[in-house]
Amino acid sequence: MPDYFTGRSKAWIAYKIFVLIVSIGALALTAFSQTPEKCFRGAVRDAAGAVVVDAEIVLKNAAGKTIDRTVSDAAGEFVLGCVEKGAYTLLISKNGMATVEKKIDFAGERPAVSDVVLETAAVAETVTVNIEPDFVSSTTESATKTATALRDVPQSVEIVNRRILDSQAAFSLKDALFNVTAVAVAQGEGRRDQFVIRGFSAVGDQFIDGVRDDALYYRDLSNIEQIEVVKGPAAVLFGRGSSGGIINRTTKKPNVYEPLGSAEVNFGSYGLKRGMFDYGRPIFKEKLAFRFVGAYEDEGSFRAFYYQKRYNVAPSLAWKPDEKTDVTFQFEFLSDKRRPDRGIPSYRGRPVDVPAGTYYGFPGEDRITSRVSSQALRFERQLNPSWTLRNVFRRIGTATDFYNTVPGAVSLVGGGLRVARSQYDGVFDQTNYFDQTEAVGAVSTGGVRHTLLAGVEFGYQTKNSLVFRNGTAASVALVDPVLTRPVNTGVATTDNNFRADVFGVYFQDQISINRYFKALVGARFDNFKQKLDDFLPANADLGRTDRQWSPRAGLVYQPNDWLSFYASYTRSFQPSGENLSLAANNAELKPEMTRNYETGVKAAFQPFRLNATLAVFRLDRDNIKTTDPLDPTRLILVGEQRTDGLELTVSGAPLEKLDVVAGYSLLDARILKSNTISGGVSLQGKIAPLTPRSSGNLWLTYGLPRGFRLGFGGYARSKSFTSANNLVTLPGYARLDASLAWRGEKHYEIALNLKNVLNRRYYETSNGDNNIMPGAPVSGSVTFRYRW
Structure with missing residues (x-):
């Protein structure tokens, strides 16, 4: 794929951004000037007057067609549908409450206001409205830690829900995040999930249900309901890290009101065999429920000698002792065994021209085994109609044992090309303990409504590392x-124990100033204590403590009910021990x-049920560690890196049978200042690694007669570089995918998914200049699914 943006100036990029903003604004204004705006708004409360959050509101026209759908926000409010005059029906539902149906004959010039009171449903009268979810997610929990409409958040947030995951047969986090703009896949040494967000590494920016999960392993998605990516620094709620953003996985949970779940088996290319079972039932109606999720996967690869075997089990229990109290206990265990694959090397600035499956490790020994156990206890109590108190405790333990042989530089030896190799192995054992206590409430002052969040987090993290990095391996022929x-x-090269004590206190205020303006302000104070005990003969024990404030401020202007303009500022910090490690040359350095x-x-865009976000940003990171020009063994804090970017995302159902999710990003990510020399080249002025200038994703499905559904889409990006010295280029590429699914009238579904249908040769990612991962040739899978 050609790099259309090579050599373009920043002024040219700024001009394009301006043109895009003006064009989208003009199109929107044109579309909405054709008919008068008539919008539904309202609030949902229970019989005691308390706000009802996450109630589902569905708007139907006189013919019974769904026009729009949303959920109530943290204040219990909702906005639905800019429509023409006519008769409409509102369906308001929430589990455990009787569904309300309201008939509205809308003929006036003012927006229709519909405040709703939901009564607790008796067992005999509980009504369940099952509406097939689409690709649209209208609220976020991750960005604010409250149920907030995306249109009210002054920050870019993208959500990949279960409907998208199932539609694409996405089993890994890597597959899921191809649907998110400005996110690039990193190789992670063939040992872990790793991503680059907006030009910055996000190796430690993983969370599960809002709690840090920064261990290095491959996640399984069988127990995941949706994935939220919050773009930009998020330390205001989550603490250290998050230069480019965070990735938060929301787990599946029991439901005390109704049964739920599904079962599926998958068969596919390279011996893929996968099964998943998800079964949840109330034990005592409206009081106690359980859910069990399990998955097993066994597959090979187009890469020689590769294998992967994993299983995941996740039982959970929900207890509701009364109407105002919820308790949830979750347990999860993952076992993952695979061959760590480091890919192929480069030669003369490009990936070597060898068959895509060529392997340079040692299959007799190369392996990685990860065992992850997680336990969580969540308690939530509604104190009064306005305030809720909640606490969550989560422990995550990760044990990893690995051995890998790594390809290196290619050189000409005796008339033939040889690949240098190295070897290292090790054992990591990490345990995280985190406890978060939060109070969420709504108050009004002089007509201004506030949704307040106050929280405190305590954490203890420990990591034992034993690594043997001095192995040798003979070079091998390239072909x-x-x-x-x-x-x-x-002989061990690393043998230590790292301990981190985490304390954070945070406050947030979501302010509804009036009908047109909303503000979001918040701050967090962190005390991050780091200590490393060295067990090598040198016994170089290290430690430091960092104390930092992380603020956020944003403003949203909503001239009407379908359009929001926003601006925001956020800041985060990256301490030396961010990823649970310290070294002699960084232990005394302040955070980046x-x-x-x-x-x-x-x-x-209504009534098309199409949501769009256009974001323009500047992301600056300073105090970056770089080599001291007077002493190459020391680091100093003078480095700077910047990403100027644009992101455009679209999701929704613009037609009755069409669902779409799409995105495009334009990034200029550069190292502005650095003293470091790599490969004989100064890093100053170079482009950040694994950050293509332009990239885009598209996935759409269309309903056909007799239960069939056709899917089509793909991913494309311009060229990128394997490392910060920009000496090796990963060519741009475009990959096309497709699917065909059939669903019976009730519970059954069969789906065929194809990836890289044109069988293009491409290179997906890398870990440095000589660990380049080729993309998979055309491959496919068949899914048999039963839902109950």
Whole structure:
């Protein structure tokens, strides 16, 4: 794929951004000037007057067709549908409450106001409205830790829900995040999920239900309901890290009101065999429920010698002792065994031209085994109609044992090309304990409504590391390599224990100033204590403590009910021990700092049920560690990196049978200042690694007669570089995918998914200049699914 943006100036990029904003605004204004705006708004409360959050509101026209759908926000309010005059029906439902149906004959010039009171449903009268979810997610929990409409958040947030995951047969986090703009897949040494967000590594920016999950392993998605990516620094709620953003996985949970779940089996290319079972039932109606999720996967690869075997079990229990109290206990265990694949090397600035499956490790020994156990206890109590208190405790333990042989530089030896190799192995054992206590409430002052959040977080993290990095491996031929056994000296190069004590206190105010303006302000104070005990003969024990404030401020202007303009500022910090490690040359250094300046437009195009977000941002990171020019063994805090970018996302159902999710990003990510020399090249002025200038994603499905559904889409990006020295280029590419599914009248579904249908040769990602991962050739899978 050609790099259309090479050599373009920043002024040219700014001009294009301006043109895009003006064009979208003009199109929107044109579309909505054709008919008068008539909008439904209202609030949902229970019989005691307390706000009802996450109630589902559905708007239907006189013919019974769904026009729009949303959920009530943290204040219990909703906005639905800019429509023409006529008769409409509102359906308001929430589990455990009787569904309300309201007939509205809308003929006036003012927006229709519909406040709703939901009564607790008796067992005999509980009504369940099952509406097939689409690709649209209208609220976020991750961005504010409250149920907030996306249009009210002055920050870019993207959500990949279960409907998208199932539609694409996405089993891994990597597959899921191809649907998110400005996110690039990193190789992670063939040992872990790793991503680059807006030009910055996000290796430690993983969360589960809002709690840090920064261990290095491959996640399974069988127990995941949706994935939220909050763009830009998020330390205001989540603490250290998050230069480019965070990735938060929302788990499946029991339901005390109704049964739920599904079962499926998958068969596919390279011996793929996968099964998933999800079964939840109330034990005592409206009081106690359980849910059990389990999955098993066994597959090979187009890469020689690769294998992967994993299973995941996740039982959970929900208890509702009374109407105002909810308690949830969750347990999860993951076992993952696979061959760590480091890919192929480069030569003369490009990936080597060898068959895509060529392997340069040692299959007799290379392996990685990860075992992850997680336990969580969540308590939530409604104190009064306005305030809720909640606490969550989560423990995550991760044990990893690995051995890998790594390809290196290619050189000409005796008339033939040879690939240098190295070897290292090790054991990591990490345990996280986190406890969060939060109070959420709504108050009004002089007509201004506030949704307040106050929280405190305590955490303890410990990591034992034992690594043998001095192994040697003989070079092999570039073509048809004979894979000889490496030699390991058995002398440890790393043997330590790292401990981190985390304390954070945070406050947030979501302010509804009037009908047109909303503000979001907040701050968090962190005390991050780091200590490393070294067990090597040198016994170089290290430690430091960082104390930092992380603020956020944003403003939203909503001239009407379908359009939001926003601007925001966020800041985060990256301490030396961010990823649970310290070294002699960084233990005395202050944290690196990241600042994000963002403005954008969010639109809900009605009655097309199409949501769009256009974000323009500048992301600056300074105090970056870089080599001291007077002493190459020391680091100093003078480095700077900047990403100027634009993101455009679209999701929804513009036609009755059409669902779509799409995105495009334009990034200029550069190292502005650095003293570091890599490969004989200064890093100053270079483009950030694994950050293409332009990238885009598209996935759409269309309903056909007799229960069939056709899917089509793909992913494309311009060229990128394997490392910060920009000496090796990953060519741009476009990959096309497709699907065909059939669903019976009730419970059954069969789906065929194809990836890279044109069988294009491409290179997906890398870990440095000589660990390049080729993309998979055409492949497919068949899914048999039963839902109950």
